[in-house]
Amino acid sequence: MYTVRYTxxxxxxxxxxxxxxxxxxxxxxxxxxxxxxxxxAGITKPTLYHYFGSKRGLLEAILxxxxxxxxxxxxxxxxxxxxxxxxxxTIAETYFSFAGEFPIFYRLQLALWFAPQExxxxxxxxxxxxxxxxxxxxxxxxxxxQHGNMRGRHQAYALTFLGMLNTYIGLGLxxxxxxxxxxxxxxVRQFQYGIYS
Amino acid sequence: MYTVRYTxxxxxxxxxxxxxxxxxxxxxxxxxxxxxxxxxAGITKPTLYHYFGSKRGLLEAILxxxxxxxxxxxxxxxxxxxxxxxxxxTIAETYFSFAGEFPIFYRLQLALWFAPQExxxxxxxxxxxxxxxxxxxxxxxxxxxQHGNMRGRHQAYALTFLGMLNTYIGLGLxxxxxxxxxxxxxxVRQFQYGIYS
DNA sequence: ACGCTAGTATACCGAACGGTATACAAATTG
DNA sequence: CAATTTGTATACCGTTCGGTATACTAGCGT
Numbered sequence: 222m223y224t225v226r227y228t229x230x231x232x233x234x235x236x237x238x239x240x241x242x243x244x245x246x247x248x249x250x251x252x253x254x255x256x257x258x259x260x261x262a263g264i265t266k267p268t269l270y271h272y273f274g275s276k277r278g279l280l281e282a283i284l285x286x287x288x289x290x291x292x293x294x295x296x297x298x299x300x301x302x303x304x305x306x307x308x309x310x311t312i313a314e315t316y317f318s319f320a321g322e323f324p325i326f327y328r329l330q331l332a333l334w335f336a337p338q339e340x341x342x343x344x345x346x347x348x349x350x351x352x353x354x355x356x357x358x359x360x361x362x363x364x365x366x367q368h369g370n371m372r373g374r375h376q377a378y379a380l381t382f383l384g385m386l387n388t389y390i391g392l393g394l395x396x397x398x399x400x401x402x403x404x405x406x407x408x409v410r411q412f413q414y415g416i417y418s
Numbered sequence: 419m420y421t422v423r424y425t426x427x428x429x430x431x432x433x434x435x436x437x438x439x440x441x442x443x444x445x446x447x448x449x450x451x452x453x454x455x456x457x458x459a460g461i462t463k464p465t466l467y468h469y470f471g472s473k474r475g476l477l478e479a480i481l482x483x484x485x486x487x488x489x490x491x492x493x494x495x496x497x498x499x500x501x502x503x504x505x506x507x508t509i510a511e512t513y514f515s516f517a518g519e520f521p522i523f524y525r526l527q528l529a530l531w532f533a534p535q536e537x538x539x540x541x542x543x544x545x546x547x548x549x550x551x552x553x554x555x556x557x558x559x560x561x562x563x564q565h566g567n568m569r570g571r572h573q574a575y576a577l578t579f580l581g582m583l584n585t586y587i588g589l590g591l592x593x594x595x596x597x598x599x600x601x602x603x604x605x606v607r608q609f610q611y612g613i614y615s
Numbered sequence: 616a617c618g619c620t621a622g623t624a625t626a627c628c629g630a631a632c633g634g635t636a637t638a639c640a641a642a643t644t645g
Numbered sequence: 646c647a648a649t650t651t652g653t654a655t656a657c658c659g660t661t662c663g664g665t666a667t668a669c670t671a672g673c674g675t
Contacts, residue, residue, distance in 0.1 A: 233652080249537040251448030255633060266634075268653055276633065328534065335532035335588075337525065340446045377594045384585030388578060391532075397574045407612055415608030430622080452663060462624055463664075469622095473663065 234272045237262045242283050246329040250280060250342040280345050284333075287326045288349040291319055299356045305364040306409060312357065313386055313405035320390045321400045328394060331387060354379055378416060385412050431469045433459045439480050443526040447477060447539040477542050484523045485546040488516055496553045502561040503606060509554065510583055510602035517587045518597045525591060528584060551576055575613060582609050 240261040244253045255276055259266050273279040298315040299308065320327040333346035354376075361375035389408050393400035437458040441450045452473055456463050470476040495512040496505065517524040530543035551573075558572035586605050590597035 245534075247534055247536045249446075249448055249534045249539075251446060252534075252537055254631070256631075265654055267636095267655090270634065271652065332532050332534055335529050337442075337444050337446045337449075337529055339444045340449055342446075377589060380589055380594060381585060384588060385582065388581030388585060391581060392574060392577055397577060411608055411612030414611040415604055451661070453661075464625090464666095465623055467664065 233262070233264050233268055237264065237269055237272065237279070238283055238286060241279055242287075242329065243325060245280070245283070246325045246332075249332065251340070277341060277345065280342065283326075284330075284346060284349050287323060287330075288352075290323075292352060294319060295353065295356055299360055303367065305360070305368060306413065308360055308364075309382065309409045309412065310405060312360070312382075313408050314402055316386050316390065317393070317400035317405050320393065324394055327390065331391065334387070353383070357382060381415070382412050430459070430461050430465055434461065434466055434469065434476070435480055435483060438476055439484075439526065440522060442477065442480070443522045443529075446529065448537070474538060474542065477539065480523075481527075481543060481546050484520060484527075485549075487520075489549060491516060492550065492553055496557055500564065502557070502565060503610065505557055505561075506579065506606045506609065507602060509557070509579075510605050511599055513583045513587065514590070514597035514602050517590065521591055524587065528588065531584070550580070554579060578612070579609050 237258065241253075241258045244258060244261060255266060255269060258279075259269055262269075269279065273282055294315050295312065298311040302308070330346060333342040334350065336343040336346075357379040358375045361378045385408055389398060389404060390400065392398040393404075398404055434455065438450075438455045441455060441458060452463060452466060455476075456466055459466075466476065470479055491512050492509065495508040499505070527543060530539040531547065533540040533543075554576040555572045558575050582605055586595060586601060587597065589595040590601075595601060
C-alpha cells in the first residue's frame with residue numbers, strides 16, 4: 222500500500238513552473254517580476270525561492286524541463302544511418318511536432334535564441350542550445366563520408382538548417398502555415414538546394 | 419562669421435541615442451535602466467526626458483532613426499520592374515549591406531522581431547516592420563502577372579523570404595558567413611526553390 | 616537691456632525590484 | 646512520541662525602477 226499524492230500532479234513547484242513559463246513567453250524574462258509570478262501561482266516569494274533559489278534558477282528549471290523532452294526526441298531523430306536527406310527530414314518533423322505540441326515554450330525559446338548576447342535569457346538558453354547545435358553538426362560531419370568534404374562548413378550548415386526550421390515554425394505559430402510532414406519536406410528540400418548548388 | 423558648434427555633430431540628444439542603442443542591443447530593452455543610459459551618455463534623467471518623454475519614446479526614436487534609412491534603401495530596391503528574381507536579389511543585397519553597416523542596430527532589431535508579442539519592444543518594432551512586410555508582399559503581388567496565382571500566399575512568402583535573409587544575416591553577424599553579393603544570390607535561389615517546387 | 620525659450624542639473628517621488636530573516640505548521644523519520 | 650526535515654507565510658531588507666517638480670543658465674530675438 223502506498224499513499225496516492227494528488228498534489229504531486231500539480232504541486233506548488235509545478236504550478237510555479239507553469240505560470241512562469243506563460244508569463245515569460247508572453248512578455249519576456251526581464252519584464253516579468255518575481256512577485257507577479259507568485260501572485261499568478263497563488264504562492265508567496267519564500268516558496269518560490271525555496272524551490273528555485275533565484276529568478277535565474279527558475280528560468281533554468283523551466284528551460285531544463287522542456288529542453289530535456291526535446292533532447293530525448295532529437296537524440297532518436299538525429300541518429301544518422303547513412304541517409305542525410307532522410308535524417309534531416311526526421312529532424313525537421315521532430316522540431317515541427319515539438320513546436321506544435323508546446324507552442325508557448327517554443328515562443329519563449331525563439332525569443333531567447335535571438336535575445337541580446339549579454340542578456341540573462343540568452344546565457345541561460347545558450348547552454349541548452351549547444352546540445353542541439355552539436356547534434357546537428359554531428360549529422361553533417363557523419364555525412365561527409367557520403368557527400369564529400371564540407372570544407373569545415375558543418376557549423377554554418379547546422380545553423381542555417383535550424384534557422385530555416387525556425388523560420389517555418391515562426392510562420393506556423395502565427396497561423397500562416399501548417400507544421401505538417403509536407404512542410405517539413407519542403408524545408409529540407411529548400412535547405413539542401415541552397416547547400417549543394 | 420559664424421560659430422562652429424562642435425557639439426552639434428554629437429549633441430546630447432545624439433549621444434543619448436547612440437549609447438542607448440548600444441546598451442539595448444547588448445542586454446535588451448527591459449534589462450537596461452534609464453539611469454544607466456544617462457550615466458553612459460554623461461547626462462541626467464531630466465535631460466533624457468526632455469528629448470524623448472519616456473523610455474519607450476527613446477526606443478521609438480532609436481528605431482525611427484535607423485529604420486528610416488533602411489526604408490529609403492528598400493523603397494528603391496523593391497521597385498518591381500517585371501523581373502522577380504532580380505528584384506529579390508536587389509532586396510537581399512540591400513538587407514545584407516545594411517546589416518553589415520549597422521550591425522549593432524540590426525542585432526537589436528532581430529531581438530525585437532522575435533521578442534514576446536506583448537513586450538514593449540515587440541510593439542515598438544512591429545509598427546516599423548509592417549512597412550517592410552507590405553513592401554515585400556507588394557513585390558509578390560505585382561509578380562502574380564508573371565508567375566500566376568500565388569493562392570493568397572504572398573504574406574507567407576514575404577515572411578519566409580525575410581526569415582531566410584535574417585537567418586543568413588544572423589550567421590554573418592556571428593562571423594560564420596560573409597554577407598556579400600554571392601551569399602545574397604544563394605539565399606534568393608534557395609528561397610525560390612522552396613517556393614516554386 | 617529685456618524677456619523668452621531651450622537645455623540642463625539637483626533633489627526627490629511612490630512603486631516595484633530581487634531577495635531574505637524569522638517563525639510556524641505539517642509531514643516524515645527515529 | 647519526539648526529533649528532524651520540508652514547505653509555507655508574514656514582514657521586511659536595501660536598491661533600483663520610470664518619472665518629475667523646481668530652479669538655474671545660456672543663447673536668442675527684439
